[in-house]
Amino acid sequence: MSTKGDRLWGGGYEEATHPLVQRMNASVSYDQRMAREDIIGSVAHATMLRDQGIMSADDHAAILSGLRAILADISAGTFEWSEAREDVHMNIEASLRDRIGAPAGRLHTARSRNDQVALDERLWLRRRLLGIATRMVELIEALSAQAWEHRSWAMCGYTHLQRAQPVTVGHHLLAHVEAFERDLDRVLSLLRRMDVCPLGAGALAGTTLPIDRARTAELLGFSKVARNSLDAVSDRDHLLDTLMAAATGMTHISRIGEELVLFASAEFGYIRLPDAFTTGSSLMPQKKNPDMAELIRGKSGRVAGSLVSLLMTLKGLPLAYNKDMQEDKEPLFDAVDTWEDCLVLLRDMLPAAKWQKKNLSDALDKGFLLATDLADVLVRNGVPFRDSHEHIAVLVNTLVKEGTTFRRAGAKRIAETLKVPHEDVADALNIGRALRKRDVVGAPHPARVGREAKAVGRRAAGYRKTLTALAAPCPAETMLG
Numbered sequence: 348m349s350t351k352g353d354r355l356w357g358g359g360y361e362e363a364t365h366p367l368v369q370r371m372n373a374s375v376s377y378d379q380r381m382a383r384e385d386i387i388g389s390v391a392h393a394t395m396l397r398d399q400g401i402m403s404a405d406d407h408a409a410i411l412s413g414l415r416a417i418l419a420d421i422s423a424g425t426f427e428w429s430e431a432r433e434d435v436h437m438n439i440e441a442s443l444r445d446r447i448g449a450p451a452g453r454l455h456t457a458r459s460r461n462d463q464v465a466l467d468e469r470l471w472l473r474r475r476l477l478g479i480a481t482r483m484v485e486l487i488e489a490l491s492a493q494a495w496e497h498r499s500w501a502m503c504g505y506t507h508l509q510r511a512q513p514v515t516v517g518h519h520l521l522a523h524v525e526a527f528e529r530d531l532d533r534v535l536s537l538l539r540r541m542d543v544c545p546l547g548a549g550a551l552a553g554t555t556l557p558i559d560r561a562r563t564a565e566l567l568g569f570s571k572v573a574r575n576s577l578d579a580v581s582d583r584d585h586l587l588d589t590l591m592a593a594a595t596g597m598t599h600i601s602r603i604g605e606e607l608v609l610f611a612s613a614e615f616g617y618i619r620l621p622d623a624f625t626t627g628s629s630l631m632p633q634k635k636n637p638d639m640a641e642l643i644r645g646k647s648g649r650v651a652g653s654l655v656s657l658l659m660t661l662k663g664l665p666l667a668y669n670k671d672m673q674e675d676k677e678p679l680f681d682a683v684d685t686w687e688d689c690l691v692l693l694r695d696m697l698p699a700a701k702w703q704k705k706n707l708s709d710a711l712d713k714g715f716l717l718a719t720d721l722a723d724v725l726v727r728n729g730v731p732f733r734d735s736h737e738h739i740a741v742l743v744n745t746l747v748k749e750g751t752t753f754r755r756a757g758a759k760r761i762a763e764t765l766k767v768p769h770e771d772v773a774d775a776l777n778i779g780r781a782l783r784k785r786d787v788v789g790a791p792h793p794a795r796v797g798r799e800a801k802a803v804g805r806r807a808a809g810y811r812k813t814l815t816a817l818a819a820p821c822p823a824e825t826m827l828g
């Protein structure tokens with residue numbers, strides 16, 4: 348046995364590793380998802396080494412063509428990943444050696460897997476966050492189009508899930524848009540904060556070789572270089588920030604999921620979900636279950652769990668790199684995948700849901716939603732609000748006992764009971780007018796809702812421009828072809 352035992356490198360070992368070490372140590376089954384980023388990082392690193400005279404032009408050329416061939420194999424699904432080669436970094440480097448021989452041994456000059464993995468994760472995250480941000484813009488656009496179409500469709504607004512005051516479907520949808528725009532803002536600010544290149548930090552203390560970190564950063568499309576080599580290899584804040592943003596975003600999504608489940612039930616009947624997003628029951632032939640709405644509600648728990656998982660992994664770790672940090676990837680990957688899938692589902696499911704005008708309006712009437720408006724009629728006729736509140740409560744109670752509604756009781760009877768002019772009551776009980784009276788900033792006046800829906804569309808166009816600029820490939824990626 349060599350003095351490495353069965354290890355990939357090092358020397359002076361007297362024993363082979365325990366049988367579980369290889370499986371426990373290996374991350375390749377999941378970190379191979381960063382293969383493209385790993386290769387882009389290597390292209391940038393090798394190019395900087397060549398420019399600095401640390402690597403010959405011939406070796407650089409051989410390395411680049413080897414890396415291109417590896418990427419082609421990986422994309423074609425013919426690359427042979429090996430658990431014995433531990434992780435994505437070693438698999439690619441070892442395969443490069445198999446292909447081009449000696450020059451491959453120069454690629455890892457002035458580099459460690461510690462700064463390499465820190466880089467790969469940033470590049471991977473940058474790409475995926477741009478995708479997520481794009482999905483969010485698409486969702487926001489879909490919601491604003493729906494909001495425009497339904498800007499004057501009256502519906503019950505709720506507090507405590509009890510019918511409260513009238514709003515419009517458009518207003519309701521735009522409330523969710525507000526939450527998604529905050530999510531998008533979180534992603535954009537996170538992209539800005541993580542725009543720092545860790546490569547060149549080496550294992551923890553930089554290198555004695557004359558590398559040019561600014562050049563590497565430029566080749567990789569970063570505007571800044573990590574200022575401290577210890578922090579560069581131990582920082583996983585951008586992962587935590589992502590998981591925090593994902594947990595918050597998924598919480599928003601789960602609230603819509605819950606509304607879709609409720610609104611699609613026969614008890615509400617506010618929307619009909621398209622068949623493409625529902626499934627049948629194996630037992631009950633009549634069922635159409637809103638599984639996708641339930642799952643986007645349910646998956647928020649799993650994403651919040653990923654956030655807690657990474658917090659627990661990082662808590663108490665000393666500087667700088669520790670192997671515990673290999674555990675950062677699975678929760679990150681899972682959360683990002685789940686978040687993007689849910690955004691896509693919602694983007695496609697919400698616009699396809701058909702709002703049921705009649706059910707929306709029946710619920711308004713049955714819920715006495717214009718009770719506050721009637722109380723305001725008394726106020727306008729000189730009654731103190733506290734007293735008018737009382738009079739309307741008594742009136743509603745009587746009508747409930749009779750099993751009737753404002754609409755069915757009629758303005759005439761109500762006006763006589765309340766001793767106010769008939770026109771005032773008729774005016775207050777007209778839902779269209781009731782909505783138009785709500786004419787303050789942020790309120791559901793249909794014209795305001797319409798203007799806001801259009802404004803959202805314009806903001807979305809602005810986000811698209813920002814994202815297109817951020818998505819431009821970096822020079823190292825362009826060199827890969």
Ligand code: ARG
Pocket residue numbers: 374378434460461464668670672673674
């Ligand atoms: N697979 C490792 C990880 O993801 C790469 C870094 C390993 N570094 C080391 N010194 N063992 O964390």
